[in-house]
Amino acid sequence: xxxxxxxxxxxxxxxxxxxxxxxxxxxxxxxxxxxxxxxxxxxxxxxxxxxxxxxxxxxxxxxxxxxxxxxxxxxxxxxxxxxxxxxxxxxxxxxxxxxxxxxxxxxxxxxxxxxxxxxx
Numbered sequence: 001x002x003x004x005x006x007x008x009x010x011x012x013x014x015x016x017x018x019x020x021x022x023x024x025x026x027x028x029x030x031x032x033x034x035x036x037x038x039x040x041x042x043x044x045x046x047x048x049x050x051x052x053x054x055x056x057x058x059x060x061x062x063x064x065x066x067x068x069x070x071x072x073x074x075x076x077x078x079x080x081x082x083x084x085x086x087x088x089x090x091x092x093x094x095x096x097x098x099x100x101x102x103x104x105x106x107x108x109x110x111x112x113x114x115x116x117x118x119x120x
Contacts, residue, residue, distance in 0.1 A: 012039060015059060017052060027056040029063060035110075036064035038074040057090055064113060071112045078105040 008028065017024040025043035029036050038060050043052045064072050076083045078097065084107060092109040099105055 008039070013063070015056070015063075017056060022047075025052050025056055027060055029060055031067065031069065032073070034068075034070045035073045036060060036067065036069045036071075038072060041074075053086065054090070057087075061111075061113070070114050071110055073108065073110050075106045075108045078107045084109070 012028050012030040014026060014028050016026045023044060024047045025041070027038065027042075028040040029038055031037075038057070041053060041056050041060075043056070061072060072092070073095075074087065074092065075098075076087070078084075087109050090111070092111045095108040095110045097105050097107055
């Protein structure tokens with residue numbers, strides 16, 4: 001994966017989760033039309049399995065609701081089945097797949113926030 005981080009830092013929001021001096025994880029989001037796109041969510045390997053990913057995802061949902069977004073959108077590699085299962089547990093549903101030159105498949109998922117009570 002390649003990314004233009006200068007452009008991302010200028011246009012996207014980055015929220016970090018820190019415990020004392022330890023970086024636990026981060027979530028990168030950007031508003032697109034009437035949705036909030038979750039571009040990246042990452043938890044340090046030694047911190048995984050403790051609920052921090054869910055906490056970051058709920059934070060993104062809070063941001064979306066606060067901004068008036070109608071939904072959340074994300075994409076992940078189709079091979080990341082544990083991520084897909086987590087997103088489904090959090091209320092995301094399959095939207096579409098995109099195929100890339102390197103042979104990877106991205107699964108696009110959405111969560112409609114209209115009429116659904118907040119979990120945060």
